[in-house]
Amino acid sequence: MIRKLNGLKAACAAAAMLLALPATAAECIAPADPGGGWDFTCREVGRLLSQEGLVEGNVQVTNMPGGVGAVAWANVAGKRADDPELLVATSTVGVTQIAQGKYPSDIDTMRWLGMLGADVGVIAVAKDSPFQSLDDVLAAMKQDPASVVTAGSTGAGGWDHIRLMMLAQEGGIEDLSQIRWVQFDGGSPAVTQMMGGQVGLVSTDLGEIKGFVESGDIRVLAVLSDDPISAFPDLPTAKAQGYDVTGYNWRGFYTGGEVSDEAYATWVDRLQKLYESDGWQETAKSHGLEPIWRGGEEFSAYVAQQEQQMADISRRIGVIQ
Template identity: 25%
Template sequence: MLRRRRLPALAALLAAPALARAETWPARPVTVIVPWAAGGGADTVTRILAQGLEQELKQPVNIVNRTGGNGITGHAAIANAAPDGYTIGTGTSEFVNFRALGLSEFGPANLDLLSRVATLPAGVTVQAGAPWRDVGAFAAALREAKRGQFTGSGVGAGGSWHLAAAGLCRALGLPADQIRWIPSVGGAPALQDLVAGGITVFTGSPVEAQSLVAAGRVRVLGVMAESRMSILPEVPTLREAGLPWTYANWFSLVAPRGIPAGVRTRLLDVCARAHARADVQEMLRGRGIVPVWDGPEAFAAFVGEFGQTSAVLLKELGLGRG
């Protein structure tokens, strides 16, 4: 009997450190790791959300860009961080396909999937001086070109924008690899290559090209969205041009597995509040980014479905394993 009466007290004593961590978190700055280069879509989304996080956390939020390995380096850095709630990261669609591509055994199970935070439709962006004035003209030239004559970039092989290009080619009745892919560490360097004439087309999000569009250095011919983007209302969707293809990349909040339950609950609550802030929503939408917050369970289900869909294109590209 005495032993039984001591059990609740012992359980409370063991739980006390965890409760204390949850109550004091965050006691110092929080770091968000971005697996892609500064200036790209993932970086843009993260920095907007970080502004809301700083307001909700009452702590500085440090953004760290960890590039390399087609996104593996940054995602692995998130997974390997101390599971204390002080290091989280921006997960991008690439981490779903690392295993399918044979790049790494790293996959969704290595991360704590917190929630999607935004989606970005892909586009067809070319040099301002390119001969094509619309998607129809570009599509006609792509059909007539030799396989691999047109080149694209914006992410590593098999990444989001590569799948966007492959799907565009298939929608035109062409091989998935009609556009030869030049791997890149992100949208920003790919756009510089586009301006310099190193690639033919950028199939990443027009959001990443905004400053170059404004400067008259590149032109967006079409967007792979269900409807026109608010930031480019004059640019038609591919569907309007008669091409049945849409594609949107997505960005998420992920964390190392094993964060104490109390801290994780507070982390999710703070991130959800930061995401819902009117200023954050306005900044995202003002850049053509679609805010999304689906939470851990729905996000995990989405990841499973996304992996199955992207595996089909990867196999057609000759990149899928198995």
């Protein structure tokens, strides 16, 4: 009997030790080729999860390009919906695709874990532009939506375009389809054309045009964030000017829709701890990201709201029916 009791105690102790160990993150899927934003998200977060002792061992990164994330989405939904050791990198770009019906199912197919940082959208004009404020440019566009040629690094219905449309909608412009939009291969070429007088306004990520802001060649009329950003705290937010619009190109993760509540909560907790670490704060800022945390149910609600906004805007500009 004593031997049995001792054996039971040993088994319980061993079980307790196993429970105390951090779970292994077997894999992070980057739904794109190596070198892009989703690949960076998986590799840097995976490295830091191991470095901070939040998981045991190394995180395996698997690149699964195709359909701007749709291939990875379908793979997880069909084969790994209940895998508690799987993370998938995603961003605002992915949610835009879902909102426009380009993924095989809607956002409720997955469980949304958290966002750790974002490229922040800005609305900028040339330094000699007649528009001195966000009010000025929105008033001109409200009077005549085609009066200002706008530009960015995505096509109509892409994120640069949609966040400008969100701002225009907030500013009371009714016929969004009349706003003139020109696509360039990046924020920097768009700004160069704006400085030459070919376009009047640029909507893009701050990280893409940071050098122009520092040189004073352009004026930022609005930063599309909740709060002033750390790199340029004096730049005004749209919210501070009375327009309740954010334009984050966030970086974050989802996991399979059948993952247990316990596994889901564990991942949210790990990611929040990683976000709070000095390692992530330094990594994010060194790569031009503003550290921003939304996790768990708050993040899920934010994704749902963002998807709804994008779908509404996409219908209004004729990208979807």
